Amino acid sequence: MLISHKWLQNYFDKSLPWAKDVAQALADHIFEIDEIRDLANDQVLDVDVQPNRAHDCLSHRGIARELSAILNRSIAALPISADLSLDKDMTVKVVVDDAKLCRRYQARVVSGVAIAESPEWLKEALESIDQRPINNVVDIANYVMFDLGQPLHAFDADKVVGDVVVRLARAGEAMTTLDDQELTLDPTILIIADDQGPLGVAGIKGGKRAGVTQETKRLILEAANFDPVLTRRASAKLTLRTDASKRFENGMTVTLTAEAMDKFSQLLQQTIGGDIKFGPVTDTNPKLPTKRAVEMESKDFTRLLGVEIKPETIVDILTRLRCKATWHEDQLRVVVPEDRLDLNVQADIVEEVGRLYGYDNIPNELPDLGLKTAPNKSEQLSNKIREVLISQGFSEIHSHTLVAKGEVEIANPLASDKNFLRADLSTSLQQKIAGNLPHLLFEKEAMKLFEIGHVFSVGKERINLAIGIGWRTAKYKQEGVLTEIWGGLKKSCGLKVDVETKQTDALEYLEMEDLETLADEMGGPLDVDLTPYLKLDVRFQPVSLYPRIVRDLALFVPIDTESSAIGTIIADQAGELLVEGPTLFDQFEKEGRVSYAFRSAFQAVDRTLTDDEVNQIMDRVISTLEQQEDWEVRK
């Protein structure tokens, strides 16, 4: 929620700290701040209000109350309405069909209204939090919502026919919203209606028929409390999320309607003045909620926080949060403010004390539970398989669970080609092998991959293993590689089952089903060591999307020359465009000398390399190699 620093200041006598410090105070003790915006003469904080506090902190007063507790500064009370011009004969009748769905509805008639542009201060306040000013009445309703958190509405009283009724919509009823959307309603949706039908969708959006226009002279003001679940469902059904619905679906105290109605009225009187007159407030539920209290002991704090906090500190913190906290020996009674709907059990109170006390002030203390860890056989088997396969040159991939074909379907998929859960691993494994073959440096080289992961069929979820090996063409294919690999796995992992290998032209793969059952059947614990394959310090090098150029180079050198020494020279001279190799791929001895052949690949991250560029690099490499005594590059 956007919070204006200037607006917040209204709640405090003394100047608040700079926005940056306000942001830090809030972040340390309650909410994260996503952003601080600098305006011409204000600063605006984007406060990340969490769902547990949306019922009281989606408002400037809510944030001000938190700041007051954190900074230990008193907060200004709302002015009491004394100066309204009243007309006790202007009444409005409200009928609430079901008090469970609308816990309170306050309404009053206002006459002598002149719709006009809002005063500067009001426009500026709304604009600072990204709200577009519309006219004085709508702007004041919005201002009070962002100030106190209570959504409000104003109807054109002259367009309302008969009583104001709060009821569920009838099948087939429809309504045009203030912004000209056509809504189809049904009996799960709560509406405000008059004799002629819907006037607004409760807590979500006003209707056009009795909307405020330039000609409006008389208003019916609404301050109500609608059922959170009903509002949430209706908002989802109508795909209409508004600032009002967001607040109602989190619930709020019923006492808020009275404060908001008061402030709404006062601001109308101040802003419009003239002949404006206010009727008495019709109130469907003037009863105040009963006070809630949490009873606890001092050990409740120590037990959960792990630090002993002095009883007077606890009282001080809770008092700053507007609670009434009193100790009777070791028993603490905490009467919570009625607007704090989130404070119900002891842990809630512990959190309040903990977050204001400061989590930094809690010491670190390692627990001593004397726990013995039990090895997980399924995890062990998976890791042993990884160890064996990687030692045999196979690499592990992870692929997507959400795919285009399968047996188990998603009701609300992200995309039409991601609407099923994968039924096997080998389908994608084969695709990955084929797709990766061109990335290998040598034509004869095989791509060897495996994956371990969850697969799904109707009524069954299991962990599978797929292993595959593929070549560029059938002529390079070696038969029986996987049979041998599986034999090795069986031995290393103590497995007894066999699995069929499947063949395509240039590819061989297998899929072993249900590792968890296999792990259960396996003998004693396995000795697993993955450490040789951990590359924890690797910095990932971005992969170029441009084509690479491959070059071979062969040379004769004296028989005692190490091939690695040649590789180092090539790599040094080749420079940063060298992306793979030099890889030794051939060697033979002849007439007291040895011939080595290396393959290298060149590629730029930002462009397609030309042959000329690579030729220049190779010339540099060759001339450096030939400077060595008795080294001869074969041409």
Place this chain on the structure above:
Amino acid sequence: MEEIKQPGHLHPMTQMIHQATRALERLGFSVALGPEIETEYYNFDALNVPADHPARDMQDTFWLTADNKDGRRLLRTHTTAVDVHYMEKNKPPLAAVSIGRVFRNEATDATHEAQFFQLDGLMVGRDISMANLKAVLEKFFQELFGLELKIRLRPSYFPFVEPGAELDVSCFRCAGKGCPLCKQTGWIEILGTGMLHPNVLQAVQLDPEVWSGFAFGVGLDRLVMLKHGIGDIRWLCSGDWRFIKQF
């Protein structure tokens, strides 16, 4: 030509999972695994996220088409669901780590995938406190990222914990001095944690007056990306050789 047998490559996510698991094992945590398809009960209700509660919006959920007798089924949105199974089957004191794939129905981009890996840790005992939580998590991250690392807690909200907190670690790139990785703050936001909510303990028949505990959940994809400087999350599930062979 004689073929030289080069070892293959272990996926960097598996490396992270392995390191994290071993570090937590040394702190007394046992490995727990659970299904990726969950019931609404284990993923939400037992974790104090009732139907129609706005907290459900914190995790956009993939639902399955066919319901079964246990109610609506979904793709788990967090491995915290495994905690509930584990507490049902094991008596406290206990500590468990569950790592696996989780799913969120969110548009994908360079930093978001609809599927990612989550590590969830759980410890329950008599008088387990936030002081214990802080010590365990500091030790865990020191083992992962270096002994000089520091942690801090900030208040936050997750329905299954109370008090709830967000944990930051001092930046492991610049050691807290400020750098682009930590946006000059010296801190990196890492995970959500807190003391198990009494409703969660009650859901698994544990008396909150006797037992207390903490849970923490961390998305591992982001950790892998931070650790290796991977700019795009989509590499992790690409199966692309040019990615895999670097590890």
